[in-house]
Amino acid sequence: MSIENVMVIGAGQMGSGIAQVCAQAGYTVVLHDLKPEFTERGMSGIRKNLQRQVDKGRMEDGEKEDILARMSLSTDLENAANADLVIEAAVENMEVKSALFAELDNIAQKKTILATNTSSLPITEIAAATQRPQKVIGMHFMNPVPVMKLVEIIRGLATEDSVYKAVEEMTEKLGKVPVEVNDFPGFVSNRILMPMINEAIYTVYEGVAAPEAVDEVMKLGMNHPMGPLTLADFIGLDTCLYIMETLHDGFGDDKYRPCPLLRKYVKAGWLGKKSGRGFYTYET
Numbered sequence: 220m221s222i223e224n225v226m227v228i229g230a231g232q233m234g235s236g237i238a239q240v241c242a243q244a245g246y247t248v249v250l251h252d253l254k255p256e257f258t259e260r261g262m263s264g265i266r267k268n269l270q271r272q273v274d275k276g277r278m279e280d281g282e283k284e285d286i287l288a289r290m291s292l293s294t295d296l297e298n299a300a301n302a303d304l305v306i307e308a309a310v311e312n313m314e315v316k317s318a319l320f321a322e323l324d325n326i327a328q329k330k331t332i333l334a335t336n337t338s339s340l341p342i343t344e345i346a347a348a349t350q351r352p353q354k355v356i357g358m359h360f361m362n363p364v365p366v367m368k369l370v371e372i373i374r375g376l377a378t379e380d381s382v383y384k385a386v387e388e389m390t391e392k393l394g395k396v397p398v399e400v401n402d403f404p405g406f407v408s409n410r411i412l413m414p415m416i417n418e419a420i421y422t423v424y425e426g427v428a429a430p431e432a433v434d435e436v437m438k439l440g441m442n443h444p445m446g447p448l449t450l451a452d453f454i455g456l457d458t459c460l461y462i463m464e465t466l467h468d469g470f471g472d473d474k475y476r477p478c479p480l481l482r483k484y485v486k487a488g489w490l491g492k493k494s495g496r497g498f499y500t501y502e503t
């Protein structure tokens with residue numbers, strides 16, 4: 220199963236990072252979103268990242284231009300007709316993902332693999348929106364994509380071995396390390412990470428400590444590169460809430476109850492770094 224042409228759906232922080240690493244590894248990449256201003260914003264982040272590599276002397280200017288030449292932008296889902304692999308990185312919402320997969324199933328060639336970068340939703344359920352569940356797989360990158368080595372790979376109930384193999388090989392070609400995990404809510408990464416972040420939010424909610432103090436404890440005490448509240452802002456508080464809700468619904472266990480303060484911030488539009496305000500404030 221040969222993969223040359225990749226389409227990435229969603230030009231947010233994850234989609235643009237995935238598009239960048241795919242183009243860097245030699246794939247032809249179409250970066251798709253709902254509106255041109257979103258694809259332009261994603262592309263401008265990619266240009267900045269590549270320019271930084273050139274400025275640091277790690278990449279030739281010509282190499283940067285070659286990478287950019289392999290990339291194009293799309294707001295028409297029909298472009299999926301040319302893809303060997305589609306990687307979906309739209310918002311963490313089952314209705315949106317199911318609708319997208321049903322549409323992609325109609326547009327893409329029969330051989331095309333449909334992968335999702337979902338951080339917690341069941342792959343089997345996303346696959347059930349299509350007539351090709353054997354070609355649907357989870358390919359869960361970590362943020363920031365150009366830096367983080369891990370990709371969790373998750374088979375749905377019907378995923379073919381050849382599809383798993385193709386995605387595993389591609390992950391290695393991207394310079395990442397594939398780790399296979401089973402299809403349970405939050406997989407491994409977010410089943411462990413997100414309850415820790417949620418608990419950090421509870422410590423603020425219950426007045427145990429200020430956000431700065433919570434982060435300092437985890438950075439200096441546990442050697443985490445970012446404190447959990449800085450990390451929550453970095454991931455996006457909307458995404459954190461979606462993941463906690465998936466864990467809560469999926470396991471039916473109150474230990475995954477999202478902190479009311481997390482809900483309140485998301486309702487207020489405080490989504491973290493991407494909206495300029497979360498536990499901290501940021502320049503947008």
Ligand SMILES: CC(=O)CC(=O)SCCNC(=O)CCNC(=O)[C@H](O)C(C)(C)COP(=O)(O)OP(=O)(O)OC[C@H]1O[C@@H](n2cnc3c(N)ncnc32)[C@H](O)[C@@H]1OP(=O)(O)O
Binds near residue numbers: 268
């Ligand atoms: C929610 C999910 O479903 C799953 C997830 O992704 S959970 C989130 C997982 N990610 C993490 O836990 C990240 C934790 N944080 C970190 O590892 C580090 O803070 C960090 C790598 C983000 C930044 O590292 P740092 O040492 O504090 O900062 P900094 O020196 O500026 O950056 C280190 C390198 O990363 C690069 N980098 C940082 N942010 C970047 C970004 N957004 N895009 C591209 N490159 C980036 C920098 O250019 C720098 O590269 P060089 O070393 O090659 O010069």
Ligand SMILES: NC(=O)C1=CN([C@@H]2O[C@H](COP(=O)(O)OP(=O)(O)OC[C@H]3O[C@@H](n4cnc5c(N)ncnc54)[C@H](OP(=O)(O)O)[C@@H]3O)[C@@H](O)[C@H]2O)C=CC1
Binds near residue numbers: 230308337339
């Ligand atoms: N943030 C993180 O750390 C990680 C996130 N993920 C997962 O990656 C996915 C994307 O997250 P992230 O990049 O952070 O989110 P962002 O909010 O940064 O980006 C999502 C992008 O997808 C677009 N989008 C929404 N619906 C559609 C659609 N129907 N068709 C095309 N594009 C659409 C959004 O447009 P608009 O702004 O209009 O909604 C937005 O530009 C989620 O499933 C998330 O769980 C996985 C690993 C880590």
